[in-house]
Amino acid sequence: xxxxxxxxxxxxxxxxxxxxxxxxxxxxxxxxxxxxxxxxxxxxxxxxxxxxxxxxxxxxxxxxxxxxxxxxxxxxxxxxxxxxxxxxxxxxxxxxxxxxxxxxxxxxxxxxxxxxxxxxxxxxxxxxxxxxxxxxxxxxxxxxxxxxxxxxxxxxxxxxxxxxxxxxxxxxxxxxxxxxxxxxxxxxxxxxxxxxxxxxxxxxxxxxxxxxxxxxxxxxxxx
Numbered sequence: 001x002x003x004x005x006x007x008x009x010x011x012x013x014x015x016x017x018x019x020x021x022x023x024x025x026x027x028x029x030x031x032x033x034x035x036x037x038x039x040x041x042x043x044x045x046x047x048x049x050x051x052x053x054x055x056x057x058x059x060x061x062x063x064x065x066x067x068x069x070x071x072x073x074x075x076x077x078x079x080x081x082x083x084x085x086x087x088x089x090x091x092x093x094x095x096x097x098x099x100x101x102x103x104x105x106x107x108x109x110x111x112x113x114x115x116x117x118x119x120x121x122x123x124x125x126x127x128x129x130x131x132x133x134x135x136x137x138x139x140x141x142x143x144x145x146x147x148x149x150x151x152x153x154x155x156x157x158x159x160x161x162x163x164x165x166x167x168x169x170x171x172x173x174x175x176x177x178x179x180x181x182x183x184x185x186x187x188x189x190x191x192x193x194x195x196x197x198x199x200x201x202x203x204x205x206x207x208x209x210x211x212x213x214x215x216x217x218x219x220x221x222x223x
Contacts, residue, residue: 006042008035010211011171013049022048028082030109034075043098045075046140046166050211054138054164058083061162063135067127068092069120069149070140074102074113076166080138081111087136092116092123120145124152133158140166143186147193154203154217162218168194169213 004011010018025048038045046054054076058066062084068077071093080089091113093099099117106113116123120141127134135158139149146165153163173179173187174194197205197217208214 006039008039008045008048010047010049012169012209012213013211018047018049021052025049025052027052027079028109030105031075031078031082033108034073034078034105037101038073038075043073045072046079047211050166050214051076051079053208053210053214055079055083057162057164058087058136061136061160063087063161065132065134065158066090066136066138067124067134067156068138068140069124070138070166071095071099071102071115072140073098074105076138076140077102077113078105078109078111080136081109081113085111088114090114090116090123090134092118092120094119120149121152124149124156127156128152132156133161135161137161137163138166139163143167143170144189147189147196150193150197154200157219159219162216165193165215165217167212168207168215169209171212174213 009015058080064087066080066087066089068091071077071091077091094117096117099115103115134156137153137156157163168190170187170190173183174190179187202220203217204220205215205217
């Protein structure tokens with residue numbers, strides 16, 4: 001049985017919905033090329049419906065500075081870029097094989113993107129030590145690391161900043177859907193993340209059942 005992931009389909013959204021929305025949402029030919037590459041080479045990318053939402057969010061926020069942790073082959077990065085090309089975009093990934101592919105796609109798109117080939121925690125620590133902030137932070141990395149990224153991400157957000165975590169519903173496993181025991185730690189840590197962010201007094205959070213589940217986090221307005 002083929003994983004839906006390799007067909008750019010969601011495990012939590014019905015196939016016909018994912019396919020309809022994917023066909024409805026227009027996008028540049030380079031993005032379709034990345035999608036086809038991902039299918040053929042079994043490389044996980046942000047699902048098209050989630051990518052469309054991320055792009056729209058970026059176009060509304062018009063962030064001056066963006067940080068992405070988890071470049072992969074550059075699909076989500078390019079969606080961020082097309083959402084607001086004027087943004088200064090930093091993307092971080094230590095997988096040199098995939099970042100080499102991302103670089104080629106960035107070049108084809110003529111996108112000005114700062115790619116940091118290093119560990120995500122190290123990059124975040126460097127930004128924190130310099131007192132830098134970002135208006136949008138997108139996390140699409142190892143799911144079991146999300147709770148540990150979370151606290152650092154909060155400190156990196158600007159006053160109007162928004163953080164987005166991908167895959168927080170993890171094929172529906174975090175909701176109680178049966179799963180292989182090898183995913184037990186990831187599911188437990190994702191549930192821990194979701195529990196923690198809901199209890200923060202100065203932040204508001206929301207889960208959207210788009211793609212594989214997106215968690216949005218932002219500071220509350222102080223009146």
